Amino acid sequence: MxxxxxxxxxxxxxxxxxxxxxxxxxxxxxxxxxxxxxxxxxxxxxxxxxxxxxxxxxxxxxxxxxxIEKQIGSSKVAKLAYVEKTLAASSKTQAAAYKAASNFLADVKGNDFAKLATQKGLKVAVADRVAATQGFAAGLDNPRKLIQDAYAADKGDVLPEIYTMSNAYVVARLTNVSPKGTLSLADVKKEIEPMVRNAVKAKLLKEKLVNAGKGNIDQVGAKLARPVSPVQNIVFANPVIPGVAQENALVGSVFGSQPGKLSAPVQGERGVYVFSVDGFTNPAPIANMFKQKEGMLLSLGQRSLGAAFQALQDNAQIKDNRVKFY
Missing domain, CATH: 3.10.50.40 (Chitinase A; domain 3)
Structure with a gap:
């Protein structure tokens, strides 16, 4: 050219x-x-x-x-542009959604809430353990009025109105009321089931480790076909195992063991462990004990004030009625 x-x-x-x-x-x-x-x-x-x-x-x-003397080859060129625009529901869409919510509220009384919602193609969501003064709930951006009405209703009631959120209309039903005090097994079963499963698994793993026999840790790892991982520089004040998790029970057991001795199985948060300590290194001596003592006293003072207030709050016979007004 x-x-x-x-x-x-x-x-x-x-x-x-x-x-x-x-x-x-x-x-x-x-x-x-x-x-x-x-x-x-x-x-x-x-x-x-x-x-x-x-x-x-x-x-x-x-x-x-x-x-232009000569052109070699050919290629197609495309120009791209990104256009961003916030989408908002039109008044017609809002009116249709409100009508669907109104029809559902009228039809649901005396019917199965979840089944009717499924038949009408509506989304069903659950907000668990909502406190009276709570200002939020899962999936709801403006739930205060809904929470107030829920605390004035009885178990099984469909709340009396349609609640307006920023991008939805909500019809709600009170599925459960948790009494004050210790909850029944049925109320906590769903929450504690994973912990119980882990406890049972841990028990089986501990038995398996015990049955692996004595000897050094490499022999135990070979019998169980598990790798033995070296861990260095564990600090009692920071009970984190690098690459694993925070394991308070494991680190506490490490600092209470004897070097060169295979440990008993220890149940932790992420698994069951056996270990053998190579040795301990004494920390450097504290240069200024006065500053350490001063900091500890300050921390204990702050904690004691909070603990005292919490004790007064727990033992006070005061009924909290703020949910009725806020």
């Missing part, structure tokens, strides 16, 4: 005589270039034309006269 900046006859001669471009000494010859090498105006003229075309182009550098 050749380029020069003035009109004339012989392209190469005119480029040498009149062009101010760096290619003037080569007769305006630019060689072969790909997209992205030139300014957009020049590039578009070169790639949108065909061999033999002579074009005049204006860019930020001035006017250019270019002759």
């Amino acid at each position: 050749k380029r020069f900046n003035f009109e004339g006859g012989n392209f190469a001669e005119l480029a040498k005589n009149y062009s101010v471009d760096g290619s003037k000494d080569k007769g305006g010859e630019l060689g072969t270039f790909a997209r992205g090498a030139m300014v957009p105006e020049f590039e578009n003229a070169a790639f949108d034309g065909k061999a033999g075309d002579i074009k005049v182009v204006k860019s930020q550098f001035g006017y250019h006269i270019l002759k």
